[in-house]
Amino acid sequence: MKRTRLQFESIHQIMGSDELAVILLTDEERRHALTVVCDHPMTQQLMMRMQNPDVCRKMLPEALLQMVPGDLDLMIYGLHNGQYQVVLSDESFEHSVVIRLSDAVLLSIISNIPLYIEDQLFASQCIPFEKDAKGVAIPINTMDLPRLNVALQRAIDEENYELASQLRDEIKRREMV
Numbered sequence: 542m543k544r545t546r547l548q549f550e551s552i553h554q555i556m557g558s559d560e561l562a563v564i565l566l567t568d569e570e571r572r573h574a575l576t577v578v579c580d581h582p583m584t585q586q587l588m589m590r591m592q593n594p595d596v597c598r599k600m601l602p603e604a605l606l607q608m609v610p611g612d613l614d615l616m617i618y619g620l621h622n623g624q625y626q627v628v629l630s631d632e633s634f635e636h637s638v639v640i641r642l643s644d645a646v647l648l649s650i651i652s653n654i655p656l657y658i659e660d661q662l663f664a665s666q667c668i669p670f671e672k673d674a675k676g677v678a679i680p681i682n683t684m685d686l687p688r689l690n691v692a693l694q695r696a697i698d699e700e701n702y703e704l705a706s707q708l709r710d711e712i713k714r715r716e717m718v
Contacts, residue, residue: 544616544657547575549650550670552587553677563677564646566656573667575658576677577625578684579643586647597651606652615645617658620666622715623685629654681711689715 550565555578562584564577579587590597597603612632619626627645630637640648649656668678684692689712696705 543660545660545663547656547658549646550574552584563679564643565677567670571670574670575667576679577642578679583643583647590650603651613654615649615654615656617642617662619662620682623683681707686712686715
């Protein structure tokens with residue numbers, strides 16, 4: 542399986558929402574990016590580590606990671622109902638656990654555990670990376686149902702019927718599962 546290593550680029554609040562933020566991950570060449578929506582508690586954890594890395598070295602997650610022997614990997618291998626599928630495993634795959642992508646990002650930041658994505662999934666989900674972009678796109682297939690419904694109503698209100706049709710189709714696809 543071919544894979545691409547990702548690195549944390551930045552995190553930004555979503556306009557009009559105090560509860561959500563977007564994590565931006567890039568490939569090592571910084572040509573392509575993956576956007577990940579995260580909740581408020583995870584946003585706080587990431588921001589705290591960006592602002593106070595020295596203070597955070599003595600926090601429980603960082604301390605526990607110092608006790609973990611061996612090499613670990615984080616791999617984004619799929620997408621199901623708007624959620625990326627991520628596995629944390631040892632190098633032999635003898636031990637593994639599925640975790641949220643936002644948790645994988647935090648774990649990678651605090652431990653330098655490499656975060657990879659399967660190449661075919663990355664190709665279908667990535668956007669071109671622009672360093673000074675004013676905003677980023679969030680793929681429809683990574684939005685949860687409440688956000689899809691809000692986006693659908695907004696698209697209808699703005700008479701963007703092509704987008705409304707795509708959103709409606711994604712909602713129907715999810716409801717059939």
